[in-house]
Amino acid sequence: ILEGFVESDRRRQVRVAEYNDPKVPLKIPGWQFTRVQDSITLSASNEFKVRLSGIIGKVMGLFVTVRSAPNTATGQNTFQSLADLDIKCSNESYLGNKMTHLSNKIEAAELFNNLYFVNKDVYFISFSSNPVGDFASGSSSGHQVFNGEELLVFTTPAGLSAGTFQIDVDAITACHFNVAKGVIEVRT
Numbered sequence: 001i002l003e004g005f006v007e008s009d010r011r012r013q014v015r016v017a018e019y020n021d022p023k024v025p026l027k028i029p030g031w032q033f034t035r036v037q038d039s040i041t042l043s044a045s046n047e048f049k050v051r052l053s054g055i056i057g058k059v060m061g062l063f064v065t066v067r068s069a070p071n072t073a074t075g076q077n078t079f080q081s082l083a084d085l086d087i088k089c090s091n092e093s094y095l096g097n098k099m100t101h102l103s104n105k106i107e108a109a110e111l112f113n114n115l116y117f118v119n120k121d122v123y124f125i126s127f128s129s130n131p132v133g134d135f136a137s138g139s140s141s142g143h144q145v146f147n148g149e150e151l152l153v154f155t156t157p158a159g160l161s162a163g164t165f166q167i168d169v170d171a172i173t174a175c176h177f178n179v180a181k182g183v184i185e186v187r188t
Contacts, residue, residue, distance in 0.1 A: 028177040029138040031060060032186060036169045039069050043162040045083075050152040050167050052087075057188055058143040058174035061131050062087070064123040064152065069166040079121035080165060085154035087125060087144075094144055098155075099125065135172065143174065 036054045055062075066080040084098040108117035108124045111131055117124065127144040128134050134141050152169055176187045 028179070029140075030175050030177050030186075031135050031138065031172050032175045032188070034171045034173045036171070038167045040165060040167060041163070042066075042080075042156050042160060042165045044156055044160040045158050047153065047155050050169070052146065052150045052152055052169055052171070053148045055146045055150065055169070055171040055173065056148045057146060058140070059146050060128045060134055060140065060143050060172040060174070061124060061126040062172070063168075063170040064125065064154075065168045066121070066154075066165050067168075069164045071166055077120070080160065081121040081157055082123065083155040083157045085123060085125075085152065087150055088153050089147070089150045094127075094150070095125065099123070131172070140174070146171070146173075 034055050036050075036052050038050045040048060040050065042048060064085065066082060067078060068075055068080070084100050085104075086098045087094040104123050104125075105118050107126070108122075109115060111124070111126060116122065124131075126142075128140065128142040130141040133139070152167070173188065178185050178187055
């Protein structure tokens, strides 16, 4: 732990110079969250579309939640279920078919080894075969490239009471952590 405190002045000067050398920056791959929010009036058994214009680049996965608006302290952990959902660009599906409410719960419980997705209406769309490992290590086991023209397309269930809802889409997007001259910055 105390290595460096007993080193010679010359060795310390060399180490500090190496650390601050602008020609030898560190570039560490990683993932960050990019959020798109929209407020929309929903009604039962209808299809709705939300443009994901703020999401650009490599996307490992998307968390999607729908909740009553405005968001209050008592309702912040209460989410609305969806009949199905899809991600489309130029009318082509990124998923190959619509993800149903049940299929999402099964996939999310398997990927995360966690029952939160079974007990809450939080949807996770993965483009990676190992999203947890990828997020922890900064590696990539798969991704989808977004260009900002994608649409979240979903159908509401038959029993939904009409009203205003907040749609949150949190994308896990690729980034790099650059370390140069002792400063860390995030680059997409």
